[in-house]
Amino acid sequence: MIQNAGGASGLQPTQKGTCYPAAHPATLATYGARIKFKSLTLAYKVVSGSAPTYLNALIQTYTTSRPLHSSDERRLALPPWVRAGWRAEQIASSVDRLARYANWKGSRVGVHSRAVEEDDREDEESENEEDVEIRRELEEKRKVHLKWCPEVSQAVEACTDKTLLCSHLIIAVGTNATGFVSAFILNSASWNRVGWLSLWNERNRGSSLMNSPPAPGEPSCMIYQQKEGGSVLICQCTCYVAEDQLFQWTEKVFACLQKRGLTVTVLSDAPIAEYKTSDYHHGSDIPFLRALKTSAYKEVVNCPFLEQPNIVTGLPAAVLCHCQIHGIPAVLYQSYSDVISADSVTMETYKLALTWTKSIKLEPPTTDILQKFTRGCDDVHGNLYT
Amino acid sequence: MFVPIDETRPSFKSYTLILPAISVGNVGQLAADLIISTLQLQKIGYFHTDGLIPMVGNNPYATSAENANDLSTNAEVYCSKDLKLTVLQIRAPILQTKIKQFRKSIVSWIKSSGFSKTVLLSSSHAYQRDDQQLEGTPLRYLLSPALQQEAGPRIKELEWREMEKVCAFPGISDSEQRLFIPGGGITKGLYTDCCNEDIPMAVVLMFCSEGDNIPDAFALGNYLNDWLHLLSKSAQGSPQWNIPPSWKLLFGGGIPPAIF
Numbered sequence: 312m313i314q315n316a317g318g319a320s321g322l323q324p325t326q327k328g329t330c331y332p333a334a335h336p337a338t339l340a341t342y343g344a345r346i347k348f349k350s351l352t353l354a355y356k357v358v359s360g361s362a363p364t365y366l367n368a369l370i371q372t373y374t375t376s377r378p379l380h381s382s383d384e385r386r387l388a389l390p391p392w393v394r395a396g397w398r399a400e401q402i403a404s405s406v407d408r409l410a411r412y413a414n415w416k417g418s419r420v421g422v423h424s425r426a427v428e429e430d431d432r433e434d435e436e437s438e439n440e441e442d443v444e445i446r447r448e449l450e451e452k453r454k455v456h457l458k459w460c461p462e463v464s465q466a467v468e469a470c471t472d473k474t475l476l477c478s479h480l481i482i483a484v485g486t487n488a489t490g491f492v493s494a495f496i497l498n499s500a501s502w503n504r505v506g507w508l509s510l511w512n513e514r515n516r517g518s519s520l521m522n523s524p525p526a527p528g529e530p531s532c533m534i535y536q537q538k539e540g541g542s543v544l545i546c547q548c549t550c551y552v553a554e555d556q557l558f559q560w561t562e563k564v565f566a567c568l569q570k571r572g573l574t575v576t577v578l579s580d581a582p583i584a585e586y587k588t589s590d591y592h593h594g595s596d597i598p599f600l601r602a603l604k605t606s607a608y609k610e611v612v613n614c615p616f617l618e619q620p621n622i623v624t625g626l627p628a629a630v631l632c633h634c635q636i637h638g639i640p641a642v643l644y645q646s647y648s649d650v651i652s653a654d655s656v657t658m659e660t661y662k663l664a665l666t667w668t669k670s671i672k673l674e675p676p677t678t679d680i681l682q683k684f685t686r687g688c689d690d691v692h693g694n695l696y697t
Numbered sequence: 698m699f700v701p702i703d704e705t706r707p708s709f710k711s712y713t714l715i716l717p718a719i720s721v722g723n724v725g726q727l728a729a730d731l732i733i734s735t736l737q738l739q740k741i742g743y744f745h746t747d748g749l750i751p752m753v754g755n756n757p758y759a760t761s762a763e764n765a766n767d768l769s770t771n772a773e774v775y776c777s778k779d780l781k782l783t784v785l786q787i788r789a790p791i792l793q794t795k796i797k798q799f800r801k802s803i804v805s806w807i808k809s810s811g812f813s814k815t816v817l818l819s820s821s822h823a824y825q826r827d828d829q830q831l832e833g834t835p836l837r838y839l840l841s842p843a844l845q846q847e848a849g850p851r852i853k854e855l856e857w858r859e860m861e862k863v864c865a866f867p868g869i870s871d872s873e874q875r876l877f878i879p880g881g882g883i884t885k886g887l888y889t890d891c892c893n894e895d896i897p898m899a900v901v902l903m904f905c906s907e908g909d910n911i912p913d914a915f916a917l918g919n920y921l922n923d924w925l926h927l928l929s930k931s932a933q934g935s936p937q938w939n940i941p942p943s944w945k946l947l948f949g950g951g952i953p954p955a956i957f
Binding site for chain 2: 405425
């Protein structure tokens with residue numbers, strides 16, 4: 312059982328070590344070709360003088376003070392930010408631009424291996440002070456921060472080991488799982504928003520102000536607490552957490568929860584195409600739930616376990632890994648659905664997962680509310696034809 | 698960081714450690730799977746690190762319904778007391794930005810555990826071989842100076858071929874030779890670290906291409922077994938490896954009947 316074994320793995324490792332949901336290789340190649348074509352056209356236009364003037368500062372032609380072989384090769388000069396002697400003070404202000412540059416660099420298409428990156432590692436050995444500085448700045452920017460509202464942070468501070476008492480933590484990841492939590496649980500008005508995780512990555516620019524909570528509807532990781540009793544926490548994660556942030560994410564969340572008496576339930580979803588089975592699933596069987604549990608979890612699991620060779624990655628995997636290693640009882644309910652956007656039938660499957668607790672009342676939502684969460688999830692990203 | 702399952706920390710003094718490099722075709726990982734599943738090694742702990750992409754699944758080496766639902770993670774440590782053997786199985790790719798830290802944590806674990814030797818199972822792109830590498834066996838080895846004395850004579854007896862060094866600047870100068878393991882992931886880095894730190898390490902690798910790499914895993918397993926004698930050979934002259942149940946559906950699930 313190896314994450315990237317087999318051609319049918321659901322992940323495509325890219326140059327920067329990030330994995331995105333599998334896109335068709337042909338699509339990737341088309342994007343790569345389009346990016347190259349576009350930049351070459353722009354470069355040509357700048358050189359020939361037909362480009363908009365604001366581009367002239369970015370691209371300069373290569374000129375030599377004396378005749379060289381390279382003089383008549385119509386080369387371009389190195390852009391200013393690549394030249395040596397670039398000052399370190401400039402870095403902080405331009406991390407954003409750098410990240411974009413790195414992403415662009417990462418999008419070049421080459422021979423693809425499912426196991427390893429093709430980059431020559433020796434580059435890394437010879438990295439200079441400047442590279443180290445850039446790397447450090449990027450790492451700093453990609454840190455995950457957990458923020459509590461004033462009342463909760465006071466309660467945490469008051470506790471001797473700086474942790475929060477919590478009997479159940481429910482983590483919802485994915486459109487259906489978060490939709491289910493919104494429609495069936497949080498809708499009942501007996502929940503308070505008590506905190507959020509702020510993070511920045513290439514797909515989640517985050518709110519510009521670190522200390523202000525994300526606006527409603529914005530992709531985020533919100534934490535809710537039950538008004539009465541307050542020992543149940545729900546973390547609803549609608550934003551993208553990059554692979555290098557998953558470990559941090561779990562460390563940050565679990566560092567401020569009391570380990571004793573804690574049970575974790577993770578709700579998550581995946582497309583049916585990721586589910587491997589020797590028999591083919593027909594329409595009526597879908598959607599369905601599969602579970603994974605840590606060895607400390609002794610409760611009854613209300614659905615079949617995830618069969619080998621299926622695996623789970625992403626945030627649910629990070630949470631389960633953490634709980635397994637630290638002996639925390641945790642269970643993951645993964646729903647496999649054949650609908651791209653959130654739908655009410657898939658949401659209903661999670662009802663099974665939450666039968667263990669009397670403290671959470673599932674309220675069947677009205678049609679209006681359901682529609683609110685099932686609509687608006689189907690906006691098409693990166694359509695080639697629009 | 699190694700995290701044992703039991704409270705007591707197991708002692709690895711004079712044990713052999715086998716670990717895979719995440720390399721082309723996942724050959725090292727598949728070979729490690731074969732070793733764990735055939736020798737029925739016992740899971741004794743985890744390697745908990747932020748350098749690997751998180752991943753979970755059920756027991757990949759399940760033999761019965763009882764042990765089928767033991768959670769397994771991206772890096773686990775298996776052990777056999779009788780064979781004095783430890784296997785670290787890694788199941789997920791290493792994060793590009795954390796490669797150095799990952800290598801460092803592996804090296805410091807090897808050092809603190811006192812393994813008598815470490816074997817890195819790896820692979821390299823077959824298409825990148827040079828003229829001298831094209832002929833003969835696709836299997837190669839490397840020994841760190843600290844292991845040369847102990848393992849050198851036996852390796853010589855087996856007539857293994859050492860991984861050739863290639864010209865740093867082919868066609869320009871032949872004087873500068875370097876170690877080049879394309880597609881080998883952390884192989885070269887980890888080997889160099891172990892040489893510098895005086896750690897006894899052997900790299901056992903194979904040239905291969907990506908595709909169905911199960912035959913490559915068998916070949917690498919047999920090659921390693923010639924040296925370490927992990928399991929006895931059958932009458933046909935090759936060891937009987939036991940394929941773990943998690944290897945099924947390696948190339949995807951069932952075919953939709955509607956397409957016919």
